[in-house]
Amino acid sequence: MKSFVEIDDKFIPAHQLPASIIDLAMARGINMQKFLRGTGIFYEDIKKQNLYVSPVQTLSLIEKAQQQIAGYDSSFLLGQRLFPGNYGHLSEALMHSKNLHDFLRILFCHLTEINPFIHAQVSQCNDKLVVQFSDAIGCGENYPFLLEMYLTALSSTLKYLAKQRITIAYQFSYKRPRYIQEYEENLGFKISFEQADDMLFLSINDFEISFPRYSQLIRAHALNKLKQQKTQKKITFLQAILRLQKLYGPLTQEEAACKLGLSTATFKRKLKRHNTRYLALQDLYHRQQTVIYLLNHHNNNEMLAAEMGFTDVANFRRAFKRWFKMTPSEFKSRYQLSTC
Amino acid sequence: MNFLLFQRHTKLISLVLVSLSVVISLVVMNGQLKAIETLDWLDVVGEGGIILMTSVWIFFIFASRPPGRVTTLLIVGLCCFLISGLLDLLDEFVSYPNDKFWLYWVESLPAFFGMFLMTWALYQWHQEQFKLNQQLCRREAFYREHSQIDFVTQLYRADYMRTLLTLNQSQNIPYSLAMLDIDNFAAFNRRYNTNDGDRLLREVAEIIVMNLRQNDLACRYAGDRFILFFPQTHLCDAKLVVQQITQAISHLAFKPQKTGKAVYHDVSYALAEIKQNTDAENAIAQVNQKLEQQKMIRQAQAC
Known part of the structure; x- marks a missing residue:
C-alpha cells in the first residue's frame, strides 16, 4: 500500500473543485463540449455519484479555465465559492469551529482533503503564525492560480465566520501581477511581491477571536464522523x-x-x-x-x-x-x- | 464563434443563393465547356481566390451584423461583386457562341454596381458607428479594446482605466477619481447565489452609468468595486455625482430569483482629487486607501 497519492491517482471528488470550475465556465457562457474536450471528464458522469478525477485532469481544467474564461478574476471567484462548499463533515466542522485557533487547527489537520495541490508549512515566529506555501503535486504554471484561489477561499471564509476583520499579511515570491486589484479586493492591502517565499502571517493575538456560529455539539459530531470515515490520511x-x-x-x-x-x-x-x-x-x-x-x-x-x-x-x-x-x-x- | 445571427438573415441568404444559382444556370445554358488543355490555370486560381474571399466577407457580415439597411446594402453590394467574379471565373471554363455575346459585355457591370452600393453602405455604416459611439459614452473613453470588456457588467475592466489615467498623466489633465463598493456583497452572494450576484452587479453598473455625466467614465475595478473617472472636475462636483449614484443604488429594489422579495443595498465610496503628474497606480492607490480607512472607521463604530 502506497503511503502517498500521485498526480495521476484519481482521488479528487469531481463534485468539489472540478464541478466549481465547470460551473463558473458555464456561467461565463463557454461551450461545455469545447471546455471538457481532452480532459477525460464528461459532464454526464459528474452528475452521477462518486466520480473521482486525478490532479492532472483537474489541472487541465484549470488551464482551460485560464485560457477560455475572459478576465483575471476566475481564480478569485472560484476561491469565493470554494467554502463552505461540499466537503461534507469537514465543511461542517469548520463552519462551527470555536475560534480562529480552532478553525486553523482543524483546517491544517485536514488540508490535503480540501487541497491536494498546495502544501502549507506552518510555523510560529514570535507572535506570528507563519504559513509557507509550496507546490504539492506539480502544478507547474497553474500554481499561482491555485494559490490565489485557496488564499481567497481562506480569507473570504474567515471574513464570513469571524464577523470582524482578521488581518492577514501576504508575501509572494513572484512579480506583482497586472491584476493587482483582484489581490487587493480579495486578500486586502497587506501584500508584497518579489519576496523570499510565498507565505502568509497571522497574528497570534487574533487566535482568540471567537466565531458566532460556534456550536460545540455539531463540531464534535462532525469531527467524530470525520474520524470514522478516514481510513488513511492522504498526503501527496x-x-x-x-x-x-x-x-x-x-x-x-x-x-x-x-x-x-x-x-x-x-x-x-x-x-x-x-x-x-x-x-x-x-x-x-x-x-x-x-x-x-x-x-x-x-x-x-x-x-x-x-x-x-x-x-x-x-x-x-x-x-x-x-x-x-x-x-x-x-x-x-x-x-x-x-x-x- | 456565434452563429445565432444567421437565423435572422434567412431572406438575404436566400437572395444570395438564388442569384448565384441564376447566374450559374444562365452560363451553363448558354455556354459550351472548353477543353481541359486550353484552360489558363493562373487565371482560374486568381479569379477563384477572389470568389472565395468575397464569400468569406459575406459570411462574416451575416455572422456579425443584425439585419437592417446597412447590412442589406453591404450584402447586396458584395453579392453583385461576387456575381461579376463568378462570371469571370466561369468563362475560363466555358465559351459562348460569339465574341459579342451579351454575357461577355455584361460581366463587369454588376461589380461596378456592387462597389457603388458598398461605398454607400460604408458611408451609412460610418453614421451608424457615430450613433453607436454615442450610446457607448460613459462606458468608453478614447479607444476601443473589446478584449478588456468585463463579461458580467459589460463595462471595461481596471486595465482600461489604468491606460486612460496614464494618458491623462501624459497630457497633464487634472481629474477626480471615485471608488464605489457594494456593502456586504459577499454575504449577499452566499445567501442567494452567484447568478443573482452577477445580475446585481450588472444592474448596479447600469445605474452608475445612468447617473454619470457625458464625459465621465465607469469601469469595473474588481469584484464588487467600481471605479469612476471625472475629467477636469473638482472634488466637490465629483462628490455630488457620486452621492447621486449612491442614492440611486440605495433605492434599487433588487429581487433575487429565489425569494422574489426586494433586497436593498448600500454602497461605500471614496473620492480623491488627483493632482497633475500622478501615475495611474498611485492615483488608484489613493482612492483605495481612503475607502479602506472609511471601512475601518465604520467597523469601529459598529463595534
Whole structure:
C-alpha cells in the first residue's frame, strides 16, 4: 500500500473543485463540449455519484479555465465559492469551529482533503503564525492560480465566520501581477511581491477571536464522523518528500528514495512526472528553513549557520550562495523579513 | 464563434443563393465547356481566390451584423461583386457562341454596381458607428479594446482605466477619481447565489452609468468595486455625482430569483482629487486607501 497519492491517482471528488470550475465556465457562457474536450471528464458522469478525477485532469481544467474564461478574476471567484462548499463533515466542522485557533487547527489537520495541490508549512515566529506555501503535486504554471484561489477561499471564509476583520499579511515570491486589484479586493492591502517565499502571517493575538456560529455539539459530531470515515490520511508524493526532509534534515536523493521504499530510478521518474527535480525540493527546504530562522531574529551569520547545521561560516556562506544566488546579508536586506 | 445571427438573415441568404444559382444556370445554358488543355490555370486560381474571399466577407457580415439597411446594402453590394467574379471565373471554363455575346459585355457591370452600393453602405455604416459611439459614452473613453470588456457588467475592466489615467498623466489633465463598493456583497452572494450576484452587479453598473455625466467614465475595478473617472472636475462636483449614484443604488429594489422579495443595498465610496503628474497606480492607490480607512472607521463604530 502506497503511503502517498500521485498526480495521476484519481482521488479528487469531481463534485468539489472540478464541478466549481465547470460551473463558473458555464456561467461565463463557454461551450461545455469545447471546455471538457481532452480532459477525460464528461459532464454526464459528474452528475452521477462518486466520480473521482486525478490532479492532472483537474489541472487541465484549470488551464482551460485560464485560457477560455475572459478576465483575471476566475481564480478569485472560484476561491469565493470554494467554502463552505461540499466537503461534507469537514465543511461542517469548520463552519462551527470555536475560534480562529480552532478553525486553523482543524483546517491544517485536514488540508490535503480540501487541497491536494498546495502544501502549507506552518510555523510560529514570535507572535506570528507563519504559513509557507509550496507546490504539492506539480502544478507547474497553474500554481499561482491555485494559490490565489485557496488564499481567497481562506480569507473570504474567515471574513464570513469571524464577523470582524482578521488581518492577514501576504508575501509572494513572484512579480506583482497586472491584476493587482483582484489581490487587493480579495486578500486586502497587506501584500508584497518579489519576496523570499510565498507565505502568509497571522497574528497570534487574533487566535482568540471567537466565531458566532460556534456550536460545540455539531463540531464534535462532525469531527467524530470525520474520524470514522478516514481510513488513511492522504498526503501527496511531494509532501511525503518534504516531510522526510523535515524529519531527517537534508537527505540525499538515494536516501529519500530508500525511505519511501522506491528505487532511485522510480523515484526520479516520479519526480519528473510531478514536474520537479530533487534539487529543487532541497532548495525549497533550505529556503523555507532560512526564512523561518531569519523571522525568528537569528540575525547574525554564525547563529544562522549553526541552526542550519554548519560548523563554519565560510562553508555556510558558500552553500547559501548556491541556494539563493546571493549572500546572507543581501538576502536579509532584499526581503522584508524582520518587518513582519 | 456565434452563429445565432444567421437565423435572422434567412431572406438575404436566400437572395444570395438564388442569384448565384441564376447566374450559374444562365452560363451553363448558354455556354459550351472548353477543353481541359486550353484552360489558363493562373487565371482560374486568381479569379477563384477572389470568389472565395468575397464569400468569406459575406459570411462574416451575416455572422456579425443584425439585419437592417446597412447590412442589406453591404450584402447586396458584395453579392453583385461576387456575381461579376463568378462570371469571370466561369468563362475560363466555358465559351459562348460569339465574341459579342451579351454575357461577355455584361460581366463587369454588376461589380461596378456592387462597389457603388458598398461605398454607400460604408458611408451609412460610418453614421451608424457615430450613433453607436454615442450610446457607448460613459462606458468608453478614447479607444476601443473589446478584449478588456468585463463579461458580467459589460463595462471595461481596471486595465482600461489604468491606460486612460496614464494618458491623462501624459497630457497633464487634472481629474477626480471615485471608488464605489457594494456593502456586504459577499454575504449577499452566499445567501442567494452567484447568478443573482452577477445580475446585481450588472444592474448596479447600469445605474452608475445612468447617473454619470457625458464625459465621465465607469469601469469595473474588481469584484464588487467600481471605479469612476471625472475629467477636469473638482472634488466637490465629483462628490455630488457620486452621492447621486449612491442614492440611486440605495433605492434599487433588487429581487433575487429565489425569494422574489426586494433586497436593498448600500454602497461605500471614496473620492480623491488627483493632482497633475500622478501615475495611474498611485492615483488608484489613493482612492483605495481612503475607502479602506472609511471601512475601518465604520467597523469601529459598529463595534
